[in-house]
Amino acid sequence: MPAEPAPAARPVAAARRRRLRADRARQLADLLRHQILAGGFPGGVLPLEDVIAADYRASRNTVRQALDLLRGEQLVDRQPGVGTVVVCEKYPHGLDRLQGLAETLHEHGRVTNEVRTVGPVGAPGPVAHRLGLPEHADVLCIERLRRLNGLPLSLDLSYLPMDVGGELLGCDLENTDVFRLLEQLTGGPLGHAEITLEAVNADAHSAAVLQAPRGAAVLMLERLTRLPDGRPVDLEFIRFRGDRITMSGVLRRSL
């Protein structure tokens, strides 16, 4: 005898329940993620599932699903005999003022730079344009893989006008932010920068350089830095590993 078809309402109601469960798990994962990144779990160990369930007013099933999501993001892992532990190292990059990487992360360790490319290149048209240079002028191109305490954090590509950039060729690019070097060379503070942030999936090559999985979410920062007189001196394309960097700042309603 063929099975009786389920009434139409049944699968709809089941789908709705599944959706609600998935919503709740995601919402709980958001809260736990914040606590993890804020260092809110002492010793980096999450409470037991039923304690989380009580604290966050969620069912055990929702807690399990939320922890699965965070494991998928490689923020936590389950360790036998210990429980769910925080395994990520996510560092806060300031978003309130213009800062170099070593500067903004100085409390978190030592930034070192592997210089992959450094030297003059003929500026592609749009680079010359954005740096306010004549077409086909030479610019200094620097590509660095930047590490914090040895862990790959970002891949930075910079273009600088040769009159400023040329001076960088003899400098210690392995251990010093370009911003700091520029300020030493120009004898004063930088001015401001126009920035654009995006989330992109890493292409195969960037992922390999950053030692991240292919397709990993990358925080992409484009930054055009200017001297106090407005002259552009540094055009950068920076790929931060999404699992290692957050950007934090304060926005005001009135300017």
Next chain:
Amino acid sequence: MPAEPAPAARPVAAARRRRLRADRARQLADLLRHQILAGGFPGGVLPLEDVIAADYRASRNTVRQALDLLRGEQLVDRQPGVGTVVVCEKYPHGLDRLQGLAETLHEHGRVTNEVRTVGPVGAPGPVAHRLGLPEHADVLCIERLRRLNGLPLSLDLSYLPMDVGGELLGCDLENTDVFRLLEQLTGGPLGHAEITLEAVNADAHSAAVLQAPRGAAVLMLERLTRLPDGRPVDLEFIRFRGDRITMSGVLRRSL
């Protein structure tokens, strides 16, 4: 006869050439991406490959590889008889002041909100804590899928204290930013917000809601908004589709 083994230097040199080619393609893709997002290609059509090669001082092979990367990001597509065309719609979200979505995108079209959840819930411990409420106080929970001109842009989850949030229950949440409603209710401008931005890969459920591929890069914004007197009134977790939103602002070196 077995083939003679290649000298050790040969594969190393070949690997180095591949790496350099891949570097150059990525560097060119970064420049083209900027031009695409800045609307720098009239009519949304990219120049022919050999024109790009000349403009950007690159080889035809590098141009082809760079266009492949941009196709992989779904920024461009190849159309027979037309060439390479821009297919993305990426919108700039301001990062200089605290703004709602409809407000920041008002030049780009109409924002509508599908309210997926709205109602009071017992505040999970950390939500109560961040909103400065007693433990287990009720909060208003709102989840909205936000669209620009019908296209899914972000999934926003908000928690608000009931004394403020309760008033929102009768408001037009489908067509109005919560910020605007809050200012109408409190009779004055909001104060400031602490924000954190991250790039994450979308989990299966968020991806489905946002109609994005599973694992798509998502720009995740956490925002705690306060009244001018410092009282927190709106804790949000927002997932922006990485392929549809950029965040732009200006950073100054001196505060």
